Amino acid sequence: MTDPATDPGRTIDVLDPSDTRRVVARVPAMTGGEVLGLYDAAAQAAPGWGRTSPIERGAILARAAALLRERSAEITADLVSEMGKTLAEAGGEVAKAADFFDYYAGFARQPYGQLLADARPGTETSVRTEPLGVVALITPWNDPLITPARKSAPALAAGNAVILKPATDTPLVALHLARALADAGLPAGLFAVAVGRASQISDVLLDDERLAAVSFTGSTEVGRTIQRRVAGRNVRVQTEMGGKNATAILADADLALAIPTVAAAVFGQAGQRCTATSRVVVDRAVADEVIAGLVAYAGSLRVGPGSDPATTMGPLVSAQQQKEVLTHVERAKAEGATVAVGGYAPTEGGFEHGCYVAPTVLTDVRPDMAIWRDEVFGPVAAVRVVDGFDEAVAAVNDSVYGLAAGVFTTSLEHAHEFAARVNAGQVAVNLPTPGWDVHLPFGGFGDSGSPFKEQGAEALRFYTRVKTVAIRVGGGAR
Template identity: 65%
Template sequence: MPVREMEILAGGQWVSSSGSVDVFDPTDVREPAARVPALTARQVAEIYDAAAAGFATWRRTSPFERAKILHEASALLRSRTAEIADALVTEMGKTLAEATGEVGKAADFFEYYSGIAREGYGTLLNDARPGTKASFQREPIGVVLAVTPWNDPLLTPARKLAPALASGNSVVIKPASETPMSAIHLARALHDAGLPAGVLNVVTGRTSEISDALLDDPRIAAVTFTGSNEVGERLRVRLASRNVRFQGELGGKNATAVLADADLEAAADAVMAAAFGQAGQRCTATSRLVVEREVHDRFVDILRERVAKLTVGPGKDSATTMGPLVSVSQRDSVLGDIARAVEQGAVVRAGGDTPADPERAHGCYVNPTILVGVTPAMDIWRHEVFGPVLAVRAVDGFDEAVEAVNDSVYGLSAAVFTRDLSAAHRFVDEVECGQVAVNTATTGWDVHHPFGGFRDSGSAFKEQGSEALRFYTRVKTVAINYGA
């Protein structure tokens, strides 16, 4: 297959650079699948020039025109689903069905926020002064830097861009180096929908060469980041002294609790999807499983039977139900986590290795893995693995189940399976997570649902829904004396 040569959107133009960054297909990493520009620090500075000019135009653009452009971008994404999904599978490795769903979800964000763009932007307030009317209004904050991850390389940019643009901001987006093609496709849809020059700009390149130019520009009003806690904390500290607004959607170690009265077949369906969908590379994936002891062995057997039916392979193969991990380094990291868990006493009940098929030898595959006998002292219980690995722990009763779910520095997503309505409501009230599910998976939050975690899983600013607008806007209070 020929290597795809891609340009990036900057200042309303499609541009290249003298250098390039290789993008690899995780099904076979021997040769690059695509190349994107490796921008220089000077080019990044010029992009911020364009973003500042774009903001000056976009903030004055009618909200009805903004809505029209976002709605058209949504339609273009849908019409280009096959092309975009193909690129997404090529660079990230998820199955074609998962990629197709991601394109639809990305389009949903622009469709939803095109409606939000038309709504009110403030409210009237009572004022104690005679002859005075007071109000507050929301305004865009300026140039937003969006740093996005490799696991959902189209959906996560859409989740950030749609509310940012609907609010009137301009955006500079830095996609993950492993998966830049999806963000470029997203930029093309917005550009073709009529987005003015400079309102959206894409930066690709080597972090070591452009990070200072990317992060230190004085025109940045806010940074929205999805990724690891290590990087997120460095960003938070780096930006704090400049009073740059920061939003972080960070790690998770999500737990599903299965109580003894649960419908075990339905619970198994949900756990399988949440643990092994997208090869476990979701921030909301179930990576810890807490099961009441009396049904523990039976439930693990049900899961093992279902894992045995999964087909690990290339995402574009219609027979594949779980694709590879995104890169060699990610594969090796996950295998290392499994090996460490076994050293610490966990027992592999399924997987734990790579496929034996020689056709998979040059890919980044890890077989779906179930570990039992896991204890709170093990690293696998604490550390985010971000792969198809499910750590199972037996507990005695509801209180111990909740304690186990909360036994983490993270607090993104949790689920419980039970037929007891009282237990369900208690679980919702007592778990320390931003998203809580009852009798459904930890994954799968809709575009209008506020999304974000507690504790080390993220910052106070939520994404999605109307709550997302709080990050991308500032509030101005107004009082007008019209005469008593």
């Protein structure tokens, strides 16, 4: 019999994107049979957890939040090593993940039902919320702790059992989350991590008859595949998918505020945020100054390993992601875009084995170009020049996606009109497109998402079902 510890097919090497020669860790590649075992344990544990007092559930989530904070240094180091974020970005992710558990722990003392008037004599009618049962969470590599926390905290608070499938590239911090929950007192079987290759375990993960809901964050292509996979079954689906977020800088904008804020939204986390600004729409009256400012900001960034405190932009997550981003840039150049800065992979000074892409600004971008329409998910800004407010709004809406959008203006009228007319689930005025707090409903329109929002009280709607109960208390009832 093959030893799983030495069989390459039974293990996954986690690589350091700053130097892919370095194996950060080796984790098991679970089989379909092992995932079935997770379902067995989850299905057995879920009913008892659903009957557990919300106050007790909340206390466990609060303890998990405290443990994440206590272990922040260790978790941050693994997050930097497996994903490439800077120390500041990774530390912020750990803190925000803890905030999710604290926030949903607080719901333990909130109402979870209501009384309704009933026209029938002697009848008392109530509406109750109940957990769904076993839910599967499929999360991406770009926010490998925040996204599992965003999904699992409300799922557990509502009384469900969770099976988490983290991205193959970044499984380590998901295991930290599982350990924190277990150490906080979460009963066995209620939070399991399915570490493995999607090609080997996705069928079992999505086809099990005990699956009540699946929440997915990732590409639109995969999200649509999941939607089709569970169609026709009584399985609830939430999908947070791709984005091509745009920010408009109007002629009356405060450029001292707009330029660095937009640039940070483009290049933060090496552009690997679902809410990162990818398209910059700028009024012709200020276009030259804005472009020069973006170029200068890109040039000021210090690209390097996330573990170096001096680094302000780390690598992309993998060689494959690096290749895809550079392909987008080359296609844009072939279609007539101009590279104002960047557009290449650094190969000297220790960068040759890393997954780096220099911060890039593309100008002369037209709406018919692929770079204007396709999600890039890297440190690339596509700049399009327009004339006036109406053209700016039209350009922002010129996308099948609708996750986040922003505008910079000193006009209160334009601010409100932009918010009303733009087709995006998140709208920022004089603010970056990323950065939405845990209590703010989050989700996109169009090809960016599904009707169910994440975060805030809205998230609990996805993880609960509603039961209406009418009880006649008179008329001979005993």
